[in-house]
Amino acid sequence: MGQKITIEPVTRVEGHGKVTIHLNNEGQIEQTRLHIVEFRGFERFVQGRPYWEMPVLVQRLCGICPVSHHLAAAKATDVIVGAGTGEGLTPTGEKMRRLMHYGQIFQSHSLHFFHLASPDLLFGIDSDPSKRNVIQVALQHRDLAVQGVMMRKYGQEIIKATAGKKIHGTGAIPGGINKHLTEEEREYLIHGDDYMNIDKMISWSQDALEFFKEYHKKNKAVIDSFADFPSSYLSLVRKDGAMDLYHGVLRAVDHEGKKILHDVDYQEYFKYIDEEVKSWSYMKFPYLKEIGKSTGWYSVGPLARMNTVEFIDTPLAQKEFEFFKQYNGGKPSHKPMHAHWARLIEILHSAEKIKQLLSDADLMEGELVVRGNKQLEGVGLIEAPRGTLFHHYKIGEDDMITMANLIVSTTNNNQPMNEAVKQVATRVMTGKKEITEGMMNAVEVAIRAYDPCLSCATHALGKMPLEFEMYDVDNILIERKFKD
Amino acid sequence: MSKPIVATTSLAGCFGCHMSVLDIDDRILELIELVEFNKSPINDIKKFTKKCDIGLIEGGCCNSENVHILKEFREHCRILISVGECAIMGGLPAMRNGIPIGECLEEAYLNGPTVVSNEEKILPNDPELPMLLDRVYPCHEIVKIDYFLPGCPPRADLIWEALVALITGDELKLPYEVVKFD
Numbered sequence: 092m093g094q095k096i097t098i099e100p101v102t103r104v105e106g107h108g109k110v111t112i113h114l115n116n117e118g119q120i121e122q123t124r125l126h127i128v129e130f131r132g133f134e135r136f137v138q139g140r141p142y143w144e145m146p147v148l149v150q151r152l153c154g155i156c157p158v159s160h161h162l163a164a165a166k167a168t169d170v171i172v173g174a175g176t177g178e179g180l181t182p183t184g185e186k187m188r189r190l191m192h193y194g195q196i197f198q199s200h201s202l203h204f205f206h207l208a209s210p211d212l213l214f215g216i217d218s219d220p221s222k223r224n225v226i227q228v229a230l231q232h233r234d235l236a237v238q239g240v241m242m243r244k245y246g247q248e249i250i251k252a253t254a255g256k257k258i259h260g261t262g263a264i265p266g267g268i269n270k271h272l273t274e275e276e277r278e279y280l281i282h283g284d285d286y287m288n289i290d291k292m293i294s295w296s297q298d299a300l301e302f303f304k305e306y307h308k309k310n311k312a313v314i315d316s317f318a319d320f321p322s323s324y325l326s327l328v329r330k331d332g333a334m335d336l337y338h339g340v341l342r343a344v345d346h347e348g349k350k351i352l353h354d355v356d357y358q359e360y361f362k363y364i365d366e367e368v369k370s371w372s373y374m375k376f377p378y379l380k381e382i383g384k385s386t387g388w389y390s391v392g393p394l395a396r397m398n399t400v401e402f403i404d405t406p407l408a409q410k411e412f413e414f415f416k417q418y419n420g421g422k423p424s425h426k427p428m429h430a431h432w433a434r435l436i437e438i439l440h441s442a443e444k445i446k447q448l449l450s451d452a453d454l455m456e457g458e459l460v461v462r463g464n465k466q467l468e469g470v471g472l473i474e475a476p477r478g479t480l481f482h483h484y485k486i487g488e489d490d491m492i493t494m495a496n497l498i499v500s501t502t503n504n505n506q507p508m509n510e511a512v513k514q515v516a517t518r519v520m521t522g523k524k525e526i527t528e529g530m531m532n533a534v535e536v537a538i539r540a541y542d543p544c545l546s547c548a549t550h551a552l553g554k555m556p557l558e559f560e561m562y563d564v565d566n567i568l569i570e571r572k573f574k575d
Numbered sequence: 576m577s578k579p580i581v582a583t584t585s586l587a588g589c590f591g592c593h594m595s596v597l598d599i600d601d602r603i604l605e606l607i608e609l610v611e612f613n614k615s616p617i618n619d620i621k622k623f624t625k626k627c628d629i630g631l632i633e634g635g636c637c638n639s640e641n642v643h644i645l646k647e648f649r650e651h652c653r654i655l656i657s658v659g660e661c662a663i664m665g666g667l668p669a670m671r672n673g674i675p676i677g678e679c680l681e682e683a684y685l686n687g688p689t690v691v692s693n694e695e696k697i698l699p700n701d702p703e704l705p706m707l708l709d710r711v712y713p714c715h716e717i718v719k720i721d722y723f724l725p726g727c728p729p730r731a732d733l734i735w736e737a738l739v740a741l742i743t744g745d746e747l748k749l750p751y752e753v754v755k756f757d
Contacts, residue, residue, distance in 0.1 A: 111703060126703045131587070131637070132679030134687060136670040151667040154591020154728060202597075226607055236604065244600045256757075257598050258591045258728050361688045368684045368693045371701035375690065384692065483688065496687045 110512055110534060118522040123513040127374035137495050142168050142486050146263050157259050158195035158250055159475035162188055163482040165263035166471030171486060173463025174266040176358055177338040183457035184267030189337050190448045191253035191262060193441040196336060198246025199476035200434045203542055205239025208431050212306050238295055241286045252276040267460035281449050289446045296439040300411060303435055318515050318537045319425040321346035322507055324395035327474050332401035336474040342399050343389055348423045352379060357472045360481060374505050377498055388506035391478025393433035398423035408440035427540030475500045477542055504541045511537040579628040579742055582652060583615040586641040587668050587711060588634025591728040592659040598731035623651040629741060630655045635665040636712045640705040649718040657720045660727040665711040672710040726757030
């Protein structure tokens with residue numbers, strides 16, 4: 092008897108995704124789909140609004156990493172006001188934005204590691220799910236919980252000092268930034284009490300990496316052999332090949348690390364990338380045009396960045412990067428659980444960058460904004476915590492938006508997540524009469540490895556709860572199961 | 576007295592209000608001593624297991640699923656609070672309210688500069704996808720809401736003070752600037 096299995100995150104937090112798996116009469120997997128069931132219509136309803144509203148309007152897409160949207164929109168509107176395509180801002184403008192962005196990476200990655208990953212690592216992936224959550228971390232490992240809370244707080248304090256507010260700030264404006272860093276803010280971020288100082292953050296970042304590496308040594312199977320499959324990777328890189336989370340050229344590499352997109356100017360991203368539309372999901376499927384729909388897909392995010400960049404320009408993170416590359420034989424890592432490792436290296440890199448910036452006098456004085464000749468079109472890209480984020484606007488002569496195109500980080504990971512679901516489902520469910528908690532968990536872990544913002548809420552705050560529904564061929568519900 | 580029970584959800588919101596709850600920082604460790612969480616992404620209880628004292632709603636309703644969850648919260652929560660602009664008045668997603676939904680779909684899937692390969696003009700329409708509503712509705716137009724916490728998102732301190740006020744029975748101070756700005 093053929094059957095359909097539905098896996099649904101029931102709390103239906105941010106992005107509302109669910110998985111369906113169709114089995115045929117022999118119990119073979121016929122089809123797996125990760126559906127994104129949310130639609131808002133930003134592309135249309137921002138039309139007719141003035142372009143300078145974009146950095147504050149469009150960040151309301153996501154309250155988990157709003158700074159990423161704020162800055163990608165600001166970079167697109169920089170082009171529109173004639174302030175160049177990423178290198179034309181004043182030193183103050185660029186450095187304040189970079190500080191804001193590194194604060195964002197620091198808080199978002201910390202939140203993910205301590206709230207999502209640490210329960211799995213502390214209690215074990217196979218432990219009692221009802222006890223495997225962040226509240227138990229707080230109750231049983233208070234020091235670690237305090238560290239996670241305070242690292243997130245530090246990143247949020249940086250955002251407040253640069254953007255004016257911790258969530259949905261207003262700091263970045265077309266052509267620059269609207270404030271300097273004050274002496275009080277700088278002093279607080281360098282030497283603050285109650286752990287709120289950058290040296291503490293760097294040392295905690297190193298501790299977290301050590302914690303992970305220790306765990307890795309003892310649990311090789313969990314980290315190294317879960318659901319790996321070959322993928323291509325895409326990210327911004329600095330022109331010299333260094334990691335640069337704020338600005339760069341677009342590079343993609345194939346599964347062996349060979350360049351397949353050669354450091355191109357992202358103002359012309361649409362020449363290289365297109366998106367497939369499928370009737371069963373609101374999330375589109377990006378791919379590299381030259382390679383084509385079926386095999387041109389790629390992954391983005393922390394692991395992708397480890398695979399595209401050649402080095403990291405801060406010493407402590409570079410050392411960790413070298414170890415990571417050496418461990419993977421100099422080749423791209425296709426192991427989804429290595430994304431946790433990559434995220435921790437980026438936390439350390441961000442902390443080092445924050446320290447450098449805080450001692451830079453340009454933050455405290457200097458011109459805030461530049462203007463040039465107005466353009467009617469602009470593209471802004473940034474490496475958000477979860478990967479490359481694209482904003483593209485056109486305006487009319489009256490300054491109102493006439494076209495907006497957004498490719499958000501998680502959309503880039505749409506096909507990879509679908510591949511991961513198919514791979515895991517095929518491996519664990521083929522020919523099985525009954526769907527067990529373990530099988531459901533395997534699918535969940537596969538999706539979670541991508542830290543998708545479609546459910547970043549559950550990712551950030553706890554586990555992704557799942558509901559499975561099994562139907563017979565006539566679509567009659569025959570069994571329903573919940574998984575904590 | 577046993578601990579008050581709190582449930583939370585995000586409907587058509589951006590999850591920024593939940594993030595603002597986390598911005599109470601180390602007081603989160605106090606909060607888990609003060610209250611017990613039921614259905615919420617904070618602890619993964621996905622179905623209500625008992626009646627709750629306080630329900631926090633983020634986001635308005637943009638599809639049939641949002642409406643279903645909101646009604647479920649009203650049934651199970653003694654006090655229901657609209658947290659943030661989207662729950663209170665639809666917020667930014669309600670900018671689509673003056674525009675036919677078909678136009679929004681066409682812009683995203685047919686007209687954009689990176690959907691040129693969609694020659695068959697596919698629009699997402701699978702039965703697995705919940706029905707979009709004609710417009711985005713604020714929560715109080717669907718069910719009775721007891722309190723409203725303004726802001727986009729409400730400041731962490733305001734969320735903290737509101738919870739403490741409810742738990743202790745004190746009155747919450749809501750100064751003009753908090754209502755006017757966030």
